[in-house]
Amino acid sequence: MADLLLGKPVGDALSEKTAALAEELTAQGIQPTLAIVRVGERPDDLSYERGACKRAEALGIAVRKFLLPEDASQDDVLAAIAQVNDDASIHGCLMFRPLPKGIDEAAVCNALDPAKDVDGITAGSLAGVFMDTGVGFPPCTAQACVEILDHYGFDVEGKSVAVVGRSLVIGKPVAMMLLARNATVTLCHSRSRELPTICREADIVVYATGRPRAYSLEHFSGGQTVLDVGINVDEEGNLCGDVDFAAAEPVVGAITPVPRGVGSVTTAVLMRHVVEAAVACK
Ligand SMILES: NC(=O)C1=CN([C@@H]2O[C@H](COP(=O)(O)OP(=O)(O)OC[C@H]3O[C@@H](n4cnc5c(N)ncnc54)[C@H](OP(=O)(O)O)[C@@H]3O)[C@@H](O)[C@H]2O)C=CC1
Ligand SMILES: Nc1nc(=O)c2c([nH]1)NC[C@@H]1CN(c3ccc(C(=O)N[C@@H](CCC(=O)O)C(=O)O)cc3)C=[N+]21
Numbered sequence: 073m074a075d076l077l078l079g080k081p082v083g084d085a086l087s088e089k090t091a092a093l094a095e096e097l098t099a100q101g102i103q104p105t106l107a108i109v110r111v112g113e114r115p116d117d118l119s120y121e122r123g124a125c126k127r128a129e130a131l132g133i134a135v136r137k138f139l140l141p142e143d144a145s146q147d148d149v150l151a152a153i154a155q156v157n158d159d160a161s162i163h164g165c166l167m168f169r170p171l172p173k174g175i176d177e178a179a180v181c182n183a184l185d186p187a188k189d190v191d192g193i194t195a196g197s198l199a200g201v202f203m204d205t206g207v208g209f210p211p212c213t214a215q216a217c218v219e220i221l222d223h224y225g226f227d228v229e230g231k232s233v234a235v236v237g238r239s240l241v242i243g244k245p246v247a248m249m250l251l252a253r254n255a256t257v258t259l260c261h262s263r264s265r266e267l268p269t270i271c272r273e274a275d276i277v278v279y280a281t282g283r284p285r286a287y288s289l290e291h292f293s294g295g296q297t298v299l300d301v302g303i304n305v306d307e308e309g310n311l312c313g314d315v316d317f318a319a320a321e322p323v324v325g326a327i328t329p330v331p332r333g334v335g336s337v338t339t340a341v342l343m344r345h346v347v348e349a350a351v352a353c354k
Contacts, residue, residue, distance in 0.1 A: 073321060073322060074298075074320065074321050074322075074323070074324045074325055074326050074327045075224075075325065075326040075327075076326075076327065076328075076329060077220055077224055077297075077299070077326050077327060077328045077329075077333065078328075078329070078332055078333065079216075079220070079328065079332055079333050079334060079335065079336035079337040079340075080332065080336060081223065082216075082219055082220050082223040082224075082337045082340070083127075083336050083337050083339065083340035084340075085223065086219065086337070086340040086341065086344055087127070087130075087131060087340050087343065087344075089344070090131055090340070090343050090344045090347050091130075091131050091132070093347045093348075093351065094131050094132045094133055094347050095132065097347065097350055097351065098132055100354075102350055102354065103134050103161070104132070104133045104134065104163055104346055104347050104350040105133070105134040105135070105136060105161055105162050105163055105164075105346075105350075106124070106128060106133060106134070106135050106136070106162075106163070106164050106165070106166060106190070106342070106343075106346045107135075107136050107137075107138060107156045107159075107162045107164070107165045107166070107188075108121060108124070108135060108136070108137045108138065108165075108166050108167075108168075109138045109140070109149070109152050109153065109156065109165060109166070109167040109168070110137065110138070110139050110140070110167075110168050111140045111141075111142065111144050111149060111168070111171055111172055111175075112140075112141065112142035112144075112172060113142070114168065115305045116282075116303040116304070116305075117168040119303055119311060119331075119335070120166075120168065120303070120335070120338070120339070121137075121168075123335055123336060123338075123339040124166065124339045124342060124343075126339075127339045127340060127342075127343055128343060128346075131343050131347075133343055133346055133347065136162060138152040138155065138156065140152060142172060143172075144172070144175075145175075146174075146175045146176060146179070146180065149167075149171065149175060149180050150179075150180060150183055153165070153167070153180060153183045153184055154183070156184070156185075156188060157183075157184065157185040157188065162188065163188065163190075163346055163347075163349040163350040163353060164188050164189075164190035164191075164342075164345060164346035164349045164350075165184055165185075165188045165189070165190065165191075166190065166191050166342060167180070167181070167184070167191075167193065169193070169241055170239075178195075181193040181194055181195075182194050182195055186208060187349065187352065187353060188349060189208060189209060190209050190212070190342060190345035190346050190349055191209065191211055191212050191342065191345070192208065192209050192210045192211035192212070192214070192245060193211070193240075194208070196208055197209055197210070198240065198245065201214070201245045201248050201249065202248050204252050209345045209348075209349075210245055210249060211240070211241055211242065211245045212338045212339075212341040212342045212345065213241060213242045213246075213280075213301060213334065213338045213341075214241075214242055214245035214246040214249055215249070215341045216334050216337035216338040216340075216341050217242075217246050217249075217250075217278055217299050217301065217334060218246070218249050218250070218253075219337055219341065220299060220328065220333075220334065220337055221276070221297075221299075224326070226276065226297060226326075228250055228253050228254070228255040228276065229253060229254040229255065230254060230255075230256070231255050231256065231275040231276055232255070232256045232258070232273065232274045232275050232276075233247075233250050233255040233256065233257050233258070233274055233275065233276045233277070233278065234257075234258045234260060234270050234271050234273075234274035234276075234277045234278070235247045235250075235257060235258070235259050235260065235277075235278045235280070236260045236261075236264075236267070236271065236277065236278065236279045236280065236281055236287070236314075237260075237261065237278075237279070237280035237281040237282075237301075238259055238260075238261045239280070242278075242280040242301055243259065243261075243278075243280050244259070246278055246280070247259045255276070258270055258274065262281075267291070268290040268291045271287070271291040271292070272290070272291060272292065272293045272296075273293070274296060275296055275297065276296065276297045276298075276299070277291070277296060277297070277298050277299070278299045278301060279298070279299070279300050279301060279302055279313070279314040279315050280301035280302060280314070281302060281314050282302055282303075282304060282314065283302065283304070283314050284302070284304035284305075284306050284312050284313075284314070285304075285306070285312055285313070285314070285315065285316040285317075286314055286315075286316075287314055287315045287316060287320075288316040288319045288320075289316075289319050289323070292319070292320050292323045292324050293323070293324075294323055294324070294325070295324070295325040296324050296325055297324070297325055297326045297327075298315060298320055298324050298326070298327040298328070299327075299328050299333075299334060300313035300314055300315040300317070300327065300328050300329070300330050300333060300334065301313075301314070301334050302314030302315070302330065303330060303331075303335055311330060311331045312330055313328075313329075313330030313333070315327070315330075317329060317330070
């Protein structure tokens, strides 16, 4: 049976420092505040929003929501971002992605004030991740994966890591962050051939594709570590990951469950970024 890599202890350890900083700021009359920009009602966005609001409340961080309908135009989203930029009481902004088709996501992302970019969506923050400059915040989920590996004592140096999925939210940045820690990274996507072989041969596999329970026995090997980033809703309305957990658990060495895995660490990382952004703008 695999070791369960639960997110809670990782998130709790991160949140201890965040709570102390948030308290200090509040004592100085600064209310750390996160803006959430959501277009439509994607279930994975709603799940993140629930998790984030719960954690923000526990830490004394305020949340302001900017909710737009599914058919919002690019100008509507840009107007919401402009409101966030102009409001000095907002320290960080989380805008759910992917945005509905027809909206130029890069244009909207880059409209955000870089100082408020707590989820690594602007080109400047991503350059920080890719060039290792220490400027800006990395995408929270990519950082959450690294925090989980650190917390549970997995040293990636020299190990082979397969990342499945190449989005700017998770696949590409997590690949770069693990590369910076001297892992040998294979970045896979929907056109990759021999994916099961690549996955089986890796010491650590990060699945981030948004395909419910799509990865099964042929992808696993004994003793490997699996991080399941996917947040999907199955036919019965239950949250599930990209990995077929029941098939993986008896085989792999360690695995993050969904829910209670990577997602809960993502929200903890987000809150830490918000508080750090609030400190930086003092
Ligand atoms: N736990 C957390 O905190 C978070 C969870 N998520 C979840 O992670 C998942 C991925 O999110 P996101 O990156 O935004 O999704 P995107 O849809 O932007 O990207 C999906 C990626 O998966 C790849 N892919 C799709 N099908 C296959 C396949 N059959 N084989 C190999 N690769 C495939 C795509 O490849 P190609 O580029 O070739 O199309 C693409 O690169 C979602 O379930 C999302 O909800 C996201 C962020 C945070
Ligand atoms: N710009 C952007 N960045 C993202 O990181 C991003 C995104 N867009 N769009 C949507 C996906 C999905 N995602 C989740 C994060 C945490 C939980 C989370 O906290 N889940 C709890 C359960 C919460 C609940 O449902 O009650 C858990 O896993 O235990 C869920 C989903 C981030 N995403």
